[in-house]
Amino acid sequence: MSPSSVTVPMHEQNSSGESGAATLTQIGKDVKVVITLKGAPATTPQPAHIHEGTCGSIKGVVYALTNVVNGQSTTTGRNATVDSLLDGTHAINVHESADNLGKYVACGDIVKR
Template sequence: MAENGSGESGYAMLYPHGARTNVVVHLRGTPNGIAQPDHIHAGTCPNVNPKPAYMLKPVKHGTSVTMVHASLKQLLATPMAINVHESPSDLRKYVACGDIRAH
């Protein structure tokens, strides 16, 4: 879901690969030419721990694909969320956040 009036929203899919998980983030409304940092944080939106638990590749052109060194079971064991930041120079401004949940 969008945060701070960004207009950026989308979804993430998590694919288990044994002890690792492939995290694919898709966002609409992203700015052209800006790589937006995104991470997995402990907690739920909008109250995530500011220190990232897992680094993800930046969202570029609305997409980020990262293999995380944690199993899907580990990522679902405690509340976690994927948080997208406005830019590398403004990590304090969150533009999108989504809780990780099993469906």
Template sequence: MVVVLNELNDSGESGTATLVEKDGKVEVTVDMLGAPAGVVQPSHIHTGDCANTGAVVYPLEFPTDGQAVTTLPVGFDELKAQQPLLINVHKSTTLASVYVSCGELEL
């Protein structure tokens, strides 16, 4: 499944998160366009939707130069049971309250 990560806050950053189940665990690959070179950007799976971001459910590897891969400890069935869920990418580790992109998981 591919989640489109839409630009937020005039960041100029958008991208995709590709989720694939392997051996009962979901692998999440984040690919960002427009990400600043060398900047570590926290990303997470949260509860809620892009208009109402809730708590972090799963931390993801922080994209650096726009790319990161994380293996979650759960499969698609467990993710589906936790919906609604979204993926947010933050501006940087020092500006984590600023979201640069968001996409909702539709399982």
């Protein structure tokens, strides 16, 4: 049976001071992704994505998520399943800002726990 929800620990990257969790929940044919980060800036939007690969080897963007603002982001959609993202080849990544996409501030590998 496929999980209906999974929580992904989001680990600090590049001494950002930002960490937290992302929860992926199956809602019909879509996945709801809720990211909560402590230590995030209050007003700077931080782009977030589901990428191919792992935090140690990030590859291309699979799904763009709603920007994290004041440590919060909620995205529903994507026509995906939680189960399809649990294959060990996807990660959730948060960038410092739209102007500095090369600096990652938090990342979590999407894996079965």
